[in-house]
Amino acid sequence: MSKDSRPLQELSENLEGSLCRPQRGKWKRRSSCSGGLDTENTPNELIQQWSPPHKKILTSAKGKENEENAFVLARRPRKRRESAAGLCWDSLPDELLLGILSRLSLQDLLRTSRVCKRWHCLAFDESLWHSVDLVGKAQLDAELGQVLSSGALRLRCPHTCIGQPSFKSARKLRVQHLDLSNCTVETSVLEDILSRCRHLQNLSLEGLVLSDSIIHSLAENTEIVRLNLCGCSGFSPESLAEMLKSCTRIEEMNVSWCDFSNLHVQAIAANIPSSVSHLNISGYRQNLTMEDVKAVVKRCPNLTNLDLRQVHNLERRLWIKCLIANGLRLTFDYVLYLYSDSVLVTTDSFPVLQQLSSLRHLAVSRCYQIHPASLIDFEKFLNLQTLEVFGLIQDSYLPILCKGLPHIQINTQPFSTVARPTSASRKDRTLWGMHCRLVYKH
Incomplete structure (x- = not known):
């Protein structure tokens, strides 16, 4: 027995x-x-x-x-x-419950997390928080830290007031695509968030006050592909140069209208990665020189989108010759913003532009020395697809111009889209072309 x-x-x-x-x-x-x-x-x-x-x-x-x-x-x-x-809910395995929770909206998922301890753990599983859109949430405090700590890969929360995220642990975040454009946030809080990031691929900090510590943290994210620092301030040329040397995979970079000196511009021209194909460095009337333009073109042989608006002290026709002389390779999607907001450009530059056989998109907005009647000359640009002429002609004359240039779309993009998360002309809730599953609805 x-x-x-x-x-x-x-x-x-x-x-x-x-x-x-x-x-x-x-x-x-x-x-x-x-x-x-x-x-x-x-x-x-x-x-x-x-x-x-x-x-x-x-x-x-x-x-x-x-x-x-x-x-x-x-x-x-x-x-x-x-x-x-x-069957009882408690008898279901975690995998089946996660499959059910993945079908819920953000609000329902948060309500579910209050049922019991087990459902709370499942509701904040990393697999459910890959992409979150918090647009419309006016104030973010502990919620931001909880979302990021839950393993969010994509987070969109521009125009938000950010308090203290209050991270419960010191572990690094998994976020790869982050949009904090025009947020109201203290620099110390931003330093805390970005110091935990090591896998960023797309980042937008447009309009924020940064610091050298933040730029050093960005330098450790060597996988960055798109970086939008439009309108930023608060960091030195030395930290900017260090970041550009480290982030060698950047393809799109927007550093327009920042609080830059000529040393900042020189740091960009001397250290910009050769992988950059879309660059917006507009807004520096007195700080961007011809030598800087030559250095940028020489370091970026694959440059296809260049925005140099408001560079007031250079002759634009010399720029075109400089770009061609330095072997700028023009691709099918070549976009040229050299002439926007310039008072020095005249119709004399048209024959030079016509030499760019791959030119597809051209912006001459607010170039007031170009007479509206001369815009009909763009019919000679057989490969041109879009033309931006904001501020040159009145709206009543726009149908006449469209009729004279039937193969060209007129005034399609009033703003530059280089490295920006969502184009101003789009009304969908995309993040660099990617949709977020969990969306805040107020």
């Missing part, structure tokens, strides 16, 4: 013994009229024959465990009734 079955056998023996004890007392009372039989020597057969009939022990016919033992577990019938009624 195995050792495991001994406790059950002992329990069975104790139960049988307790059932037989009351019968021994009754036998003594009947022995006085039974012919003087000795109870100690009476066979067991006579004891069972003379004893009064006792109640039949109820046993369950189902289960091999009841064939030898005369007892039944009390909770077993209740379990059968529950299983017959249907």
Whole structure:
């Protein structure tokens, strides 16, 4: 007999013994009229024959465990009734519950997290928080830290007031695509967030006050492809140069209208990665020189989109010759913003532009020295697809120009889209062309 079955056998023996004890007392009372039989020597057969009939022990016919033992577990019938009624939520595996939770909206997922401890852990599983859009949420405090700590890969929350995210651990974040454009946030809070990032690929900090510490943190994100620092301030040329030397995979960079000196511009021109194909360095009338333009073109042979608006002190026709002379390779999607917002450009530059056979998109907005009647000359640009002439002609004359240039789309992009998360002309909620699954709806 195995050792495991001994406790059950002992329990069975104790139960049988307790059932037989009351019968021994009754036998003594009947022995006085039974012919003087000795109870100690009476066979067991006579004891069972003379004893009064006792109640039949109820046993369950189902289960091999009841064939030898005369007892039944009390909770077993209740379990059968529950299983017959249907499956219980607690019996579902985590994988199946995660599949169900992945179909919920952001609000429903947060409500679900308050059901119980298990559902709270499942509701904040990393697999459910890959992409989050919090546009419309006016104030973000602990929520931002919770979303980032939950393993968000894509987070969109521009134009938001950010307080203290209050991260509970010091571990690094998994976020890869982050849009904090024009947020109201203290520099120290931004330093805390970006110091935890090591896998950023797309980042927009447009309009924010930065620091050298933030730029040093960006330098550790060597996988950055798109970087938007439009309108930023607060960092030195040395930290900017260090970041550009480290982030060698940047393809699109927007450093327009920043609080830059000529040293900042020189740091960009001397250290810009050769991988850059889209560059917006507009807004520096007195700080961008011809030597800087030559250095940029020489370091970026694959440059296809260049925005140099508001560079006021250079002759634009010399720029075109400089770009061609330095071997600028023009691709099918070549975009030229050299002439926007310039008061020095005239119709004399048109023959030079016509030499760019791959030119597809051209912006001459607010170049007031170009007479509106001369815009019809762009019919000679057979490969030109879009033309930006904002501020040059009145809206009433725009249909006439469109009729004269039927193969060109007029005024399609009023703003530059270089490295920006979402184009100003688009109304969808995309993040560099990617959609977010969890969307805040107010």
